[in-house]
């Protein structure tokens with residue numbers, strides 16, 4: 001029992017909305033507990049928040065109170081819920097006492113769209129380590145990052161068609177950190193952020209954490225609806241919009257030049273700051289002339305563009321180096337606000353990236369070969385094993401956004417866990433529970449292993465159809 005009153009979680013109607021479709025597995029307590037577990041594991045419900053009272057949720061779902069009581073009991077047994085003295089139950093992510101982790105051991109992790117480390121990385125780490133003595137005395141605490149790395153990043157933007165100097169660049173601990181710093185410095189509570197959905201879930205998390213109001217725009221045919229962008233920006237003049245012009249996560253879509261210009265003109269006219277996430281922009285799979293950085297087209301539109309980028313998807317996710325590229329005044333404002341959050345980026349890691357930047361074309365060429373092979377292997381397996389799934393072919397990025405013939409994405413997650421595959425349900429990429437008919441399939445891993453995981457996923461999908469997916473003991477989803 002815990003004494004403190006935790007913050008309220010979703011209301012019963014909100015939770016019922018998030019639970020849409022849970023009945024496809026019958027109305028058992030186990031099915032209900034399992035679906036709440038999925039919502040917690042994938043971040044749609046937050047640990048530490050209260051669940052609605054059993055009686056209220058039962059009434060909302062139209063099931064007996066005994067069902068909800070038993071479901072909460074199962075969650076409690078698995079360490080997913082803790083009782084609070086006199087104030088209900090709060091969600092928790094801890095394991096139950098004596099539980100080593102629960103569920104089937106994962107044999108494949110499709111929950112993250114990340115490629116393995118670029119094999120030549122250790123050579124650059126050695127170069128950076130050898131240079132460390134040079135900077136031991138010279139490097140000062142610098143919120144914007146090492147001048148040498150900022151110059152390198154600026155030169156690369158300039159080469160790609162966007163004239164940039166070091167004072168346009170602030171080095172961060174990854175793109176996610178960059179998004180957080182931008183919001184921290186520029187966004188006021190209750191500002192609106194327009195965003196295509198589906199979207200990158202941790203950006204949605206960051207907007208929520210910053211107190212923003214997210215304005216979702218649907219993507220018909222998994223492509224941004226630029227006419228709708230123009231309408232919404234003109235009508236509501238939102239303070240911010242977030243977009244991924246190239247190799248959108250999760251759809252892999254890319255805007256053409258005219259669409260970019262239209263969004264820039266609309267943002268310029270509305271006074272909307274565009275937060276442009278180009279983390280995956282250079283992960284082209286098919287040969288094509290690359291787009292210049294999105295901000296290169298902003299000239300003359302009046303649009304203010306703040307770009308975030310990173311080497312964590314191209315080189316190695318463990319490097320944790322990213323950046324923000326914006327006008328010098330905005331960069332200075334972000335640097336000035338930064339110390340409330342953190343005091344800068346590790347110098348040795350910055351030296352590694354500075355050493356690597358001149359060879360980044362090699363990294364990208366290797367990535368294209370690897371992603372093409374895994375995309376082909378995954379598409380073959382999907383077409384063979386799940387012929388009724390819709391599988392668009394992305395021309396870049398790290399995932400395939402599959403369309404399911406039935407709204408069973410959240411149901412598939414525990415079924416996949418039972419056969420050893422971790423995956424994230426479609427609704428994690430949206431707001432308010434949409435995308436039960438979608439699943440993101442990462443293609444960053446090795447071809448044979450990823451295809452094998454998709455084979456297991458197909459088996460899990462068949463089990464959901466047969467209502468057979470749940471192992472004998474209720475298994476939490478990891």
Ligand SMILES: Cc1ncc(COP(=O)(O)O)c(C=O)c1O
Pocket residue numbers: 173174175176177200244249277279280309310311312313317320321322
């Ligand atoms: C679109 C997008 N933006 C930002 C990030 C975060 O990148 P980083 O690892 O550099 O923080 C990711 C990583 O998954 C991403 O897909």
